[in-house]
Amino acid sequence: MRYGPGPLQRGFGLIELLVALTLGLVLVLGVVQVFVASKQTFVMQRTAAGLSEDARYVTSRLSRELRMVGMFGCVDLDRLPAGIRNSIPPVFNSPISYSSSAGNSILKLVTAVPNHESVAIAQMRTPGDYGANWLIATNCKDTGDLRLSDGGPLVVRPGDIVIPLRQMEYRFSNNAIQVRSNGAGNFQTLVDNIADLNVSFGLAATAADTRISGGYVVAAPGIDARRIRSVNLQWQLSDNPAAPASGSVQAREVKQVVALRNAID
Structure with a gap:
């Protein structure tokens, strides 16, 4: 019995294998490119959302603080007897001030702590009981x-009625807004990535006027705090505060105008 050659069997040749590898590589590179692009988009969206959240937080906090500047509860400094008025701390007459030196600018605010207490029995209290500087x-x-x-x-x-008062200091330094309470301890960072900050005051013509006269004046030491009726804050946030134009997302411009409560029509 003779056995002839069987059916011819064929496999993948070198050319077919190279083509398959090339197609697979192109597919993998396409998937990687889509993944990288998606990751970059996610990072950019997260960065932009972070800047927006920082802007909302600072805007809300500063608005609340600025509106209460110079508010001492039911106490009206202008109606106090001369003997008492002369004994109050001078800073009460200048509850908002601004200074700038050596790359640091500081906005100081004196406000009432929002937790007044009515007293039913005689007792002792200290400013520290309320996290305040004065009582x-x-x-x-x-x-x-x-x-x-x-x-x-x-x-x-x-x-x-027990009215606690505190002094808040907001400092712009090293591309960050920092805060300190009652002049004690170190400044703590509220938000960073601040590329620029500008402060200006809306001034009345005299301390007795309630309307702003002549627009806004760039904040500087020596401005009569009794004439300040509103504060204009403008700042720029960027994920690259040293060079905002080179950031991965567009810099966020924020403008905030806050009227001092009971100081303006």
């Missing part, structure tokens, strides 16, 4: 009945 006790009826502490214990009586 006022008054019955809010008799302008001559006002007691103030700048750190030590204060006797409060039944019927008193």
Whole structure:
């Protein structure tokens, strides 16, 4: 019995294998490119969202603080008897101030801590009980009945309203907005990536006027705080604050104008 050659069997040749590898490589490169592009888009969106969130946070916080500048609860400094008025800290008459030196600019604000307390029994209180720098006790009826502490214990009586006051400092330094309370401790960073910050004040013609006269004036030391009616803040946020034009996303421009409560029509 003779056995002849069987059916001819064929496999992949070298050319077919190279073509298959090339097509596979092109497919893999396409998938990688899509992945890289998607990741870049995600990173850019996250960066832009982070800048927007920082802008919203700072805007909300500064708006709240600025509106309350110079608010001392039921106490009206202009109606206090001369003897008491002369004894209050001078900073109360300048509850907002601005200074700039050595690359740092600081906006100082004196405001009431939003947790006034009505007293039912005689007791001792200190500013530290409220995280404040000063403490006022008054019955809010008799302008001559006002007691103030700048750190030590204060006797409060039944019927008193306890008004804690604090000083907040907002500093622009090293491309960040930083904050410190009551002049104690180190500045803590609120937000970074601040490329630029400009502060200007809307001034009244005199301390007695309630309307802004002549537009806004660039904030500087020596401005009469009694004439300040509103604050204009403009800043720029960028993921590359040293060179905003070279950032991965477009720099965010923020403008905020805040009127001081009860100081403007």
